[in-house]
Amino acid sequence: MYKDFFSIITALQLFLQTTGQPRKSGLCIENDCYTIHQDSKAFQNANDVCSTQQGHLMTVRSTVANDAMATLMANEQGDFWIGLQLPEGQCTNNDITLRGYEWVTGDESTGFSNWKGNDSTCTQQCVSVSSDLTWEERPCQDKLAGFLCEYNFNKTCEALPADTDLYILYSTTLGFQGADLRSLPPGSTATCSPSGFKVYCSSKGDWMVGPWDCQIDNGGCEHQCQMINSQPQCICLPGSQLKGNKFTCMEIDICSIATCEHICVSHNDSYLCMCQEGYDLDPDGKRCRDIDECKMGHNLCEQDWVCVNTPGSFECKCKSGFVEEKGTCEDVDECQRYPCDHDCKNVLGSYQCTCFEGYIQDSENHLKCKLHCSTSECPAECDPNISWQCHCPDGFVLDMRENGHFCIDINECEMGTYCEQLCDNSFGSFTCYCHDGYSIDSDGYSCVPEDTEEGSGTTGVTPVISIFVNPTSNCTIEGQTLLTPGALFGIIVCIVVVILILALLVHHILKQHVKCDASSDFKSSGAEQEVDLQQVTTLKYA
Numbered sequence: 001m002y003k004d005f006f007s008i009i010t011a012l013q014l015f016l017q018t019t020g021q022p023r024k025s026g027l028c029i030e031n032d033c034y035t036i037h038q039d040s041k042a043f044q045n046a047n048d049v050c051s052t053q054q055g056h057l058m059t060v061r062s063t064v065a066n067d068a069m070a071t072l073m074a075n076e077q078g079d080f081w082i083g084l085q086l087p088e089g090q091c092t093n094n095d096i097t098l099r100g101y102e103w104v105t106g107d108e109s110t111g112f113s114n115w116k117g118n119d120s121t122c123t124q125q126c127v128s129v130s131s132d133l134t135w136e137e138r139p140c141q142d143k144l145a146g147f148l149c150e151y152n153f154n155k156t157c158e159a160l161p162a163d164t165d166l167y168i169l170y171s172t173t174l175g176f177q178g179a180d181l182r183s184l185p186p187g188s189t190a191t192c193s194p195s196g197f198k199v200y201c202s203s204k205g206d207w208m209v210g211p212w213d214c215q216i217d218n219g220g221c222e223h224q225c226q227m228i229n230s231q232p233q234c235i236c237l238p239g240s241q242l243k244g245n246k247f248t249c250m251e252i253d254i255c256s257i258a259t260c261e262h263i264c265v266s267h268n269d270s271y272l273c274m275c276q277e278g279y280d281l282d283p284d285g286k287r288c289r290d291i292d293e294c295k296m297g298h299n300l301c302e303q304d305w306v307c308v309n310t311p312g313s314f315e316c317k318c319k320s321g322f323v324e325e326k327g328t329c330e331d332v333d334e335c336q337r338y339p340c341d342h343d344c345k346n347v348l349g350s351y352q353c354t355c356f357e358g359y360i361q362d363s364e365n366h367l368k369c370k371l372h373c374s375t376s377e378c379p380a381e382c383d384p385n386i387s388w389q390c391h392c393p394d395g396f397v398l399d400m401r402e403n404g405h406f407c408i409d410i411n412e413c414e415m416g417t418y419c420e421q422l423c424d425n426s427f428g429s430f431t432c433y434c435h436d437g438y439s440i441d442s443d444g445y446s447c448v449p450e451d452t453e454e455g456s457g458t459t460g461v462t463p464v465i466s467i468f469v470n471p472t473s474n475c476t477i478e479g480q481t482l483l484t485p486g487a488l489f490g491i492i493v494c495i496v497v498v499i500l501i502l503a504l505l506v507h508h509i510l511k512q513h514v515k516c517d518a519s520s521d522f523k524s525s526g527a528e529q530e531v532d533l534q535q536v537t538t539l540k541y542a
Contacts, residue, residue: 026175027068027176028182029068031183032065035055035148036080042140043081043141043142053173053174054151056083056104057084057150060112060129061109061111069148073133077145079128080145081147082127084102087124090122099115114133115135116136117137126139129148153185156184157185157186166195169191171189196248200220211247222249255271261286262288263275278291279291293313302316305319322349331349334351342354342355343355356369358372371392373428377407379405380392382405393428420434420447421434421435434447435447
């Protein structure tokens with residue numbers, strides 16, 4: 001309804017504005033705009049009119065431009081100039097597309113032509129079109145029914161999104177208006193009715209909210225436009241004020257300048273502030289404070305329901321772990337969603353997770369279970385399909401034996417690398433603590449001197465939270481000795497070296513003995529040859 005009404009008003013305005021003036025219409029396709037003028041002029045005079053707004057007579061170089069011309073010429077009668085002319089002193093050449101003619105831009109580039117005949121001439125001629133859109137040569141001094149102009153821009157603005165409740169009128173600096181334009185040249189304005197809200201198309205190809213530069217269409221203001229702090233602002237007459245669109249003015253309403261948070265009521269030459277239901281007026285007489293009905297001591301909700309305050313009101317909701325069904329709160333069986341890693345037990349309003357034997361709840365996530373061993377040795381958890389794929393709790397290492405796979409507690413304290421001073425081993429963990437006069441640092445490993453006063457009685461033995469250590473690899477343990485592949489390799493190398501040394505020593509002794517028996521120079525009846533043997537100690541690496 002609004003749209004039809006304002007369409008009639010706009011059409012009437014356009015008729016009154018154009019009465020007594022040459023009629024002009026136009027359209028834009030992407031960054032090119034075209035206008036048609038019903039103004040009888042010779043070719044050069046028509047081009048001069050186009051040049052006043054940095055344009056020129058229309059160049060029809062493509063089917064797209066020809067379609068635009070067809071739209072503009074749809075209801076026109078007579079001949080209209082386009083921007084094509086034969087340079088003075090040159091003859092036509094029918095073998096080329098433009099026949100020797102040039103566009104008013106000084107070039108001959110084109111991908112389209114639509115000549116009416118094949119006449120040849122050596123006199124200066126210009127080209128016109130009629131309703132059939134064919135190109136016809138004629139003397140440039142002829143005054144035709146009108147002409148078509150072309151304007152090229154770096155960027156244009158796209159039409160605003162359509163709204164069935166709004167009527168948008170576009171006005172361009174090229175002199176044409178319309179509600180169905182798709183692209184708008186820079187400097188165009190869009191006026192929304194009935195709100196009167198306006199926007200302006202900038203040279204960057206985007207819409208600017210007004211007011212804009214006061215030099216352009218009075219900044220879009222209804223009355224006066226002024227530059228205040230380098231920003232354009234619309235000014236209204238005394239007794240009036242700007243509407244929300246920032247362009248048009250209306251008579252001042254006392255409540256429009258009031259600072260009431262909710263409701264303003266005019267009272268003589270002043271006003272009163274009031275609040276909506278569920279709010280109390282603040283002592284400042286302007287702001288409103290929410291009333292928390294749930295804290296007023298009334299039994300607002302039935303049993304098993306919880307009162308929840310909302311802005312200006314309240315709601316009765318079921319307690320956590322319950323859901324509303326047919327006006328009552330029913331317990332939710334959370335175990336149906338299988339939230340627990342192992343066993344789940346539903347309780348009223350909640351649920352409890354428990355773990356299978358050999359597991360404990362994860363301290364960081366009570367829904368999860370992890371392996372647990374309360375002694376120094378426990379059976380390992382192995383995959384029934386892959387017997388060698390076994391798992392141990394944190395702080396334990398896998399021991400593969402003939403009678404099964406077991407998890408053996410790692411004594412981190414024997415390694416001497418986990419605590420700086422004192423260490424207390426526990427199953428799957430260990431605790432660092434310090435000597436007197438020291439306290440454990442935040443890293444749980446280092447000890448720092450304590451700043452204690454004499455006679456305070458403070459001791460430095462400070463336990464910390466137990467640390468669980470994950471083994472770096474699974475290996476076999478025999479008895480209490482932990483053998484890694486690296487240690488086993490070292491033992492084998494040492495044994496081989498010792499055997500080689502013994503073999504060389506025996507060989508040397510035998511060689512010396514043979515030499516003594518074979519040499520008569522070393523024999524005597526009363527002499528004895530002394531041979532010193534050194535004891536060789538064999539080291540056995542466990």
